[in-house]
Amino acid sequence: METLTTTHRTLTxxxxxxxxxxxxxxxxxxxxxxxxxxxxxxxxxxxxYDALYDYQQQLKHVLVRHEQGATHAAQGYARVSGKTGVCxxxxxxxxxxxxxxxxxxQIDSTPLVCITGQVGAHLLGTDAFQETDxxxxxxxITKWNYQVTRAEEIPEIxxxxxxxxxxxxxxxxxxxxxxxxxFEVMEFYYEPCKKIRSYLPQxxxxxxxxxxxxxxxxxxxxxxxxxxxGVLLSQAQEALAQLAEKANIPVASTLLGxxxxxxxxxxxxxxxxxxxxxxxxxNTNACDVLIAVGMRFDDRVTxxxxxxxxxxxxxxxxxxxxxxxxxxxxxxxxxxxxxxxxEALTSQVQPAQHQAWIQSFKQxxxxxxxxxMQHDLYPTTNGLKxxxxxxxxxxxxxxxxxxxxxxxxxxxIASRYYxxxxxxxxxxxxxxxTMGFALPAALGAKLARPQQEVVAVIGDGGFQMTLQELGTxxxxxxxxxxxxxxxxxxxxxxxxxxxxxxxxxSSTEMTNPDFVTIAKGYHIPAQRIEDRxxxxxxxxxxxxxxxxxxxxxxxxxxxxxFPMIPTGASVDQVKLCAP
Amino acid sequence: xxxxxxxxxxxxxxxGLLHRITVIFTRRKLNIESLTVSESEIKGVHRxxxxxEATMEQAVKMVKQIEKQVEVLKxxxxxxxSLVHQEIALYKIPVTALQxxxxxxxxxxxxxxxxxxxxxxxxxxxxxxPEETQQLFDTLQxxxxxxxxxxxSIAITKPMKALSAYLQELEEAQLAWH
Numbered sequence: 001m002e003t004l005t006t007t008h009r010t011l012t013x014x015x016x017x018x019x020x021x022x023x024x025x026x027x028x029x030x031x032x033x034x035x036x037x038x039x040x041x042x043x044x045x046x047x048x049y050d051a052l053y054d055y056q057q058q059l060k061h062v063l064v065r066h067e068q069g070a071t072h073a074a075q076g077y078a079r080v081s082g083k084t085g086v087c088x089x090x091x092x093x094x095x096x097x098x099x100x101x102x103x104x105x106q107i108d109s110t111p112l113v114c115i116t117g118q119v120g121a122h123l124l125g126t127d128a129f130q131e132t133d134x135x136x137x138x139x140x141i142t143k144w145n146y147q148v149t150r151a152e153e154i155p156e157i158x159x160x161x162x163x164x165x166x167x168x169x170x171x172x173x174x175x176x177x178x179x180x181x182x183f184e185v186m187e188f189y190y191e192p193c194k195k196i197r198s199y200l201p202q203x204x205x206x207x208x209x210x211x212x213x214x215x216x217x218x219x220x221x222x223x224x225x226x227x228x229x230g231v232l233l234s235q236a237q238e239a240l241a242q243l244a245e246k247a248n249i250p251v252a253s254t255l256l257g258x259x260x261x262x263x264x265x266x267x268x269x270x271x272x273x274x275x276x277x278x279x280x281x282x283n284t285n286a287c288d289v290l291i292a293v294g295m296r297f298d299d300r301v302t303x304x305x306x307x308x309x310x311x312x313x314x315x316x317x318x319x320x321x322x323x324x325x326x327x328x329x330x331x332x333x334x335x336x337x338x339x340x341x342x343e344a345l346t347s348q349v350q351p352a353q354h355q356a357w358i359q360s361f362k363q364x365x366x367x368x369x370x371x372x373m374q375h376d377l378y379p380t381t382n383g384l385k386x387x388x389x390x391x392x393x394x395x396x397x398x399x400x401x402x403x404x405x406x407x408x409x410x411x412x413i414a415s416r417y418y419x420x421x422x423x424x425x426x427x428x429x430x431x432x433x434t435m436g437f438a439l440p441a442a443l444g445a446k447l448a449r450p451q452q453e454v455v456a457v458i459g460d461g462g463f464q465m466t467l468q469e470l471g472t473x474x475x476x477x478x479x480x481x482x483x484x485x486x487x488x489x490x491x492x493x494x495x496x497x498x499x500x501x502x503x504x505x506s507s508t509e510m511t512n513p514d515f516v517t518i519a520k521g522y523h524i525p526a527q528r529i530e531d532r533x534x535x536x537x538x539x540x541x542x543x544x545x546x547x548x549x550x551x552x553x554x555x556x557x558x559x560x561x562f563p564m565i566p567t568g569a570s571v572d573q574v575k576l577c578a579p
Numbered sequence: 580x581x582x583x584x585x586x587x588x589x590x591x592x593x594x595g596l597l598h599r600i601t602v603i604f605t606r607r608k609l610n611i612e613s614l615t616v617s618e619s620e621i622k623g624v625h626r627x628x629x630x631x632e633a634t635m636e637q638a639v640k641m642v643k644q645i646e647k648q649v650e651v652l653k654x655x656x657x658x659x660x661s662l663v664h665q666e667i668a669l670y671k672i673p674v675t676a677l678q679x680x681x682x683x684x685x686x687x688x689x690x691x692x693x694x695x696x697x698x699x700x701x702x703x704x705x706x707x708x709p710e711e712t713q714q715l716f717d718t719l720q721x722x723x724x725x726x727x728x729x730x731x732s733i734a735i736t737k738p739m740k741a742l743s744a745y746l747q748e749l750e751e752a753q754l755a756w757h
Contacts, residue, residue, distance in 0.1 A: 135595060136595075139595065139598050139599050140599075140606065143649065145595075147594075195753055197591070197652070197746075197749070197753075198590070198649060198650050198651060198749075199649045200749060200752050200753055200756070202756055203752060203756075204752060204756065320647070321643055321646070322640070322643035322644050322646070322647045326640060
């Protein structure tokens with residue numbers, strides 16, 4: 001929650017002095033307590049880069065190898081630190097290369113401030129060299145954006161950008177700064193933004209809504225909490241645990257909500273969604289009161305909406321009013337910050353047991369364990385399985401690493417089997433499903449939490465989408481541990497082709513390079529294993545290594561992720577194996 | 580069921596906001612039938628009147644997405660019954676058309692204003708609902724309509740709550756948050 005009592009640090013030696021717009025950009029970043037930014041220079045942003053040269057002690061600039069990497073690194077940084085990620089690029093192609101990451105941050109509610117250079121104001125609209133309408137392009141995928149054409153606008157706009165990016169439901173903001181505005185001089189003053197008339201970051205908690213919700217929960221026989229990233233964003237993990245424990249309510253998580261509750265918590269039942277756990281999915285259609293917290297009923301969570309939790313009264317705790325009643329009609333909506341809402345709710349909820357209801361999850365888990373998990377985690381077949389690799393990583397890190405995943409089969413397997421211990425340790429691309437996300441995001445996460453182990457689990461497909469960021473990892477000496485699960489296929493697409501397209505493997509098989517040699521080209525030690533007997537030691541070696549390390553694990557070529565809710569099916573039609 | 584709905588949006592006067600609002604419609608493949616923007620009764624607050632064919636459910640969800648835009652103060656959706664709405668239409672007709680008695684009677688009787696008279700043509704104006712301005716167009720067409728233009732719908736809502744009251748609520752909610 002925003003408070004006015006936060007002490008505000010001012011760079012007094014510069015306040016009131018005349019600086020260039022470019023220096024004002026840098027000073028504004030320092031005023032916002034930014035210590036790291038990710039970017040790539042180019043013509044239209046060169047004045048800002050020149051100004052950065054004087055502030056290398058206070059502001060670490062990470063030179064990525066492609067601007068998309070800058071956005072994902074900033075996302076990784078933001079997701080684990082809770083701070084706003086910052087990236088910077090030049091006009092034209094530099095700016096358009098940010099777009100995928102901005103779209104990813106928008107759909108996954110990640111606070112980013114993206115700064116782009118732009119051609120001089122007198123050239124706007126003339127198809128000048130490297131001119132592109134990035135404000136127009138990014139409008140549908142930013143929370144807010146703005147083009148600065150005069151130096152004196154810079155401090156106010158930067159303050160607004162940070163305020164909008166981090167408050168309420170967070171999101172990406174893009175500030176496009178014409179080159180003349182970077183060169184012009186101005187008198188520097190900085191006032192953090194505290195209020196925008198047309199923008200209400202979070203609505204006040206209505207106690208009548210809380211009372212209604214509490215009454216529903218107190219009368220429930222089968223209450224069920226499904227939690228999303230909103231819990232992490234509002235730092236409500238303790239409030240969540242208190243509510244769940246007081247009334248013994250089973251809890252499941254969305255993909256982005258993982259780590260909001262420790263995986264081994266007795267009331268934590270697993271993940272919902274297309275490849276979520278069996279019990280959490282089928283019991284969605286068995287509960288009588290569904291309490292959804294900081295989640296948005298994404299289609300990968302709900303399956304067929306027409307048959308989703310129709311028997312249940314739905315309480316939706318959500319900060320963004322546009323998400324309420326968007327996909328699922330609520331009985332009681334609490335349009336507020338998750339932490340405030342959960343705390344208020346806990347005080348009005350009566351202690352309860354619900355033993356039989358909780359037991360029904362355990363029974364489902366036993367079925368899932370027998371049919372799926374044990375074969376993934378302790379396979380007896382020849383080929384290595386992704387699940388056992390994740391199990392080794394989880395056991396050896398004791399669930400205390402930051403797990404960064406890319407998109408595809410390995411992502412689902414890692415999300416299913418990693419045993420999270422602490423909040424904000426799951427970094428993945430959820431809503432947009434951006435392959436290539438993990439490697440740069442892991443770099444950003446490691447720079448935000450240098451003391452914590454950061455393990456990126458990536459498929460062979462996604463790895464090759466952004467593997468040039470190995471160069472950034474080498475240059476920054478960020479000790480990221482990279483696990484490439486190589487099945488020489490675009491595995492998730494291949495799984496769908498097997499199940500729904502008559503095994504017609506259209507353009508999914510990959511002839512891969514020697515990843516170990518590539519890593520070594522970047523001076524990153526690496527090892528490739530194909531044999532189960534080497535797995536335990538290989539994971540240990542990777543984790544023990546003091547620096548970045550790449551472990552390539554050759555896994556079974558044609559393995560599938562189960563359970564699975566086929567597209568358009570109901571959550572209770574979750575399949576435990578292929579038909 | 581799809582029906583003509585009027586979305587009223589009150590915003591700050593900022594460049595690019597029109598685009599931010601219209602992409603919310605285009606993303607859902609909804610065609611905007613008409614759109615007008617002008618300053619409202621409060622200085623600096625602009626009012627968009629957007630007519631769209633949509634279901635009420637679609638429109639209610641869109642209004643929430645519109646309100647989510649940082650520089651939007653408030654948005655509403657109304658069906659035709661809850662509005663007083665009007666359009667303005669201009670017609671350029673040849674002077675020779677006046678030789679027909681019917682046209683002259685029309686000009687006298689149907690609440691039409693003559694805006695300009697030139698040797699070869701005259702420009703007349705009619706305000707009304709779309710059916711009315713269309714009806715006049717259909718009547719004039721046999722005598723030759725040289726040019727025809729119609730504004731988007733502008734609309735005042737029937738409920739009595741003033742914009743200033745909504746702004747006051749927004750202000751109070753922000754104070755409560757701090």
